[in-house]
Amino acid sequence: MATKRIIVACGSGVASSTMVMSRLRDLCRQxxxxxxxxxxxxxxxxxxxxxxxxxxxxxxxxDNPGAHGKPMLNGVPFxxxxxxxxxxxxxxxxxRED
Amino acid sequence: MDQTLDVVRxxxxxGPSVFLPLVMLILGLIIGLRFxxxxxxxxxxxxxxxxVGLVIGFIFGGVAPAGQRFVENTGVQLTAFDFGWTAAAxxxxxxxxxxxxxxxxxxINLVMLAFGWTRCLNVDMWNVWGKIFVAALMTYLxxxxxxxxxxxxxxxxxxxxxxxxxxxxxxxxxxIPGISVPHLILFDLxxxxxxxxxxLDRIPGLNKLKxxxxxxxxxxxxxxxxxxxxxxLGLILGLIAFGPxxxxxxxxVVVAATGLVLMPKVAALFMEALAPIAExxxxxxxxxxxxxxxxxxxxxxxxAGVPALWTAAIxxxxxxxxLAVLVPGNIVLPFGSILLIEATIGTxxxxxxxxxxxxxxxxxxxxxxxxxxxxxxxxxxxLARATGVLTIPPEVNQVTWLGTPPLAWFGLKLGQLxxxxxxxxxxxxxxxxxxxxxxxxxxxxxxxxxYGDESGGGLxxxxxxxxxxxxxxx
Numbered sequence: 001m002a003t004k005r006i007i008v009a010c011g012s013g014v015a016s017s018t019m020v021m022s023r024l025r026d027l028c029r030q031x032x033x034x035x036x037x038x039x040x041x042x043x044x045x046x047x048x049x050x051x052x053x054x055x056x057x058x059x060x061x062x063d064n065p066g067a068h069g070k071p072m073l074n075g076v077p078f079x080x081x082x083x084x085x086x087x088x089x090x091x092x093x094x095x096r097e098d
Numbered sequence: 099m100d101q102t103l104d105v106v107r108x109x110x111x112x113g114p115s116v117f118l119p120l121v122m123l124i125l126g127l128i129i130g131l132r133f134x135x136x137x138x139x140x141x142x143x144x145x146x147x148x149x150v151g152l153v154i155g156f157i158f159g160g161v162a163p164a165g166q167r168f169v170e171n172t173g174v175q176l177t178a179f180d181f182g183w184t185a186a187a188x189x190x191x192x193x194x195x196x197x198x199x200x201x202x203x204x205x206i207n208l209v210m211l212a213f214g215w216t217r218c219l220n221v222d223m224w225n226v227w228g229k230i231f232v233a234a235l236m237t238y239l240x241x242x243x244x245x246x247x248x249x250x251x252x253x254x255x256x257x258x259x260x261x262x263x264x265x266x267x268x269x270x271x272x273x274i275p276g277i278s279v280p281h282l283i284l285f286d287l288x289x290x291x292x293x294x295x296x297x298l299d300r301i302p303g304l305n306k307l308k309x310x311x312x313x314x315x316x317x318x319x320x321x322x323x324x325x326x327x328x329x330x331l332g333l334i335l336g337l338i339a340f341g342p343x344x345x346x347x348x349x350x351v352v353v354a355a356t357g358l359v360l361m362p363k364v365a366a367l368f369m370e371a372l373a374p375i376a377e378x379x380x381x382x383x384x385x386x387x388x389x390x391x392x393x394x395x396x397x398x399x400x401x402a403g404v405p406a407l408w409t410a411a412i413x414x415x416x417x418x419x420x421l422a423v424l425v426p427g428n429i430v431l432p433f434g435s436i437l438l439i440e441a442t443i444g445t446x447x448x449x450x451x452x453x454x455x456x457x458x459x460x461x462x463x464x465x466x467x468x469x470x471x472x473x474x475x476x477x478x479x480x481l482a483r484a485t486g487v488l489t490i491p492p493e494v495n496q497v498t499w500l501g502t503p504p505l506a507w508f509g510l511k512l513g514q515l516x517x518x519x520x521x522x523x524x525x526x527x528x529x530x531x532x533x534x535x536x537x538x539x540x541x542x543x544x545x546x547x548x549y550g551d552e553s554g555g556g557l558x559x560x561x562x563x564x565x566x567x568x569x570x571x572x
Contacts (some may be wrong), residue, residue: 011399059403
């Protein structure tokens with residue numbers, strides 16, 4: 001099982017995405033998941049998605065350019081701190097498959 | 099006592115990249131982080147300050163000479179260099195009283211929730227810097243530190259009310275239930291909600307103009323990326339400064355692109371350092387309101403999926419450059435905040451995603467911000483120098499942030515009035531602000547009523563909601 005690359009996108013690739021990444025990193029460590037992270041802003045997302053395995057978006061219902069083909073997870077629970085577990089279960093499933 | 103003060107002064111004099119990591123370490127231990135985690139956060143904070151100083155210094159070195167030549171060649175006195183929000187945030191965090199803004203914001207929020215004066219539980223501990231920024235600026239314009247904190251407290255209240263007044267509109271636009279956006283960027287609506295209602299609504303045909311911001315945005319493609327925006331900006335600046343001299347223009351292009359790419363990267367280190375504290379603060383606040391109906395206040399990027407926000411901001415780039423040269427009295431040379439999302443984040447909410455309206459209102463916001471950034475350039479320069487985060491070379495006359503919120507001017511007048519200074523202008527501006535707030539509140543409540551309670555009354559904090567996984571592109 002190779003390291004899975006998770007890309008987190010927000011407005012500027014600074015605050016929200018880093019907050020989400022920080023929480024995800026802790027939770028992934030607890031579950032012993034082999035992952036690495038990258039935070040980007042929405043505008044440069046299309047250029048970065050090609051190298052990613054999983055895309056975590058904090059605007060999950062809006063326009064997520066070029067998400068085609070990559071599984072997208074809802075990043076909002078990692079901002080609100082509410083409802084993180086189901087998303088983590090889905091993430092774990094995605095990371096551990098194949 | 100004197101010895102203690104001497105030690106503190108000695109530490110402060112070592113600069114923010116040494117002093118604040120220590121503060122962070124101690125703060126981390128106080129809120130119950132493990133020592134290693136607190137130490138890590140502290141070191142990362144030091145890295146963030148040093149990193150911002152490094153990148154800004156690099157930008158100054160490459161771009162400032164071109165800016166100087168630009169002024170000499172055109173005669174347009176753009177003497178205040180816009181160093182962007184990331185640098186503004188860095189010098190705010192380095193303000194000696196910065197850390198006190200956390201308990202102030204949390205306390206006001208909890209009190210207002212307890213009395214039912216707001217529905218918003220603001221868990222966004224990042225944008226505390228915005229209040230720090232405004233308070234710090236006022237202290238460089240003759241306002242005392244306690245009065246600056248009183249004004250900052252009013253900002254906290256206004257942010258929460260602003261979140262309440264846009265809650266349903268934001269949820270309708272983002273389709274995320276149970277959230278709101280308590281962000282001072284939304285204060286633009288205090289100035290612009292009535293323009294939308296009483297001017298734009300009366301322009302015949304405006305509503306019939308239909309655009310597809312999504313498609314436009316796809317067409318913009320790489321021209322929306324920081325590297326490309328920076329390169330084009332560097333090219334324009336370089337050509338005006340040095341003419342068609344490739345040997346001189348090319349380095350400006352590269353430095354400008356590098357600057358716009360690296361600034362967010364180093365600024366993200368601030369959030370990485372802050373994340374454990376933000377998480378603890380969030381847990382603390384949410385534990386105080388278990389099972390209560392609240393909206394969770396988040397940072398603005400939850401709106402980032404609205405295409406008009408970006409398309410309008412990118413379309414505004416040439417407009418802002420033109421305005422910078424044409425608006426009489428402007429001294430701001432737009433650079434770091436050339437992609438002025440501050441002008442489109444609030445406006446895209448009242449425009450409900452409509453591109454033309456976002457663009458028009460965004461242009462008005464940009465004009466207000468040019469004046470505000472020019473007005474506060476002296477104070478921002480003083481703050482930047484005093485904190486020692488960055489070294490301002492002689493070619494750079496002043497630094498400023500183009501995104502400085504226009505309401506800051508009213509905040510300053512209020513602060514000065516509290517101290518008995520500038521009475522006439524203070525009272526006058528307060529009356530104007532009162533009128534604007536009255537119009538804003540009425541208009542925003544009218545709009546909120548248009549959108550039903552789509553979230554079913556908001557989140558019950560502590561329960562699991564909103565965890566759907568969607569296929570890509572849904």
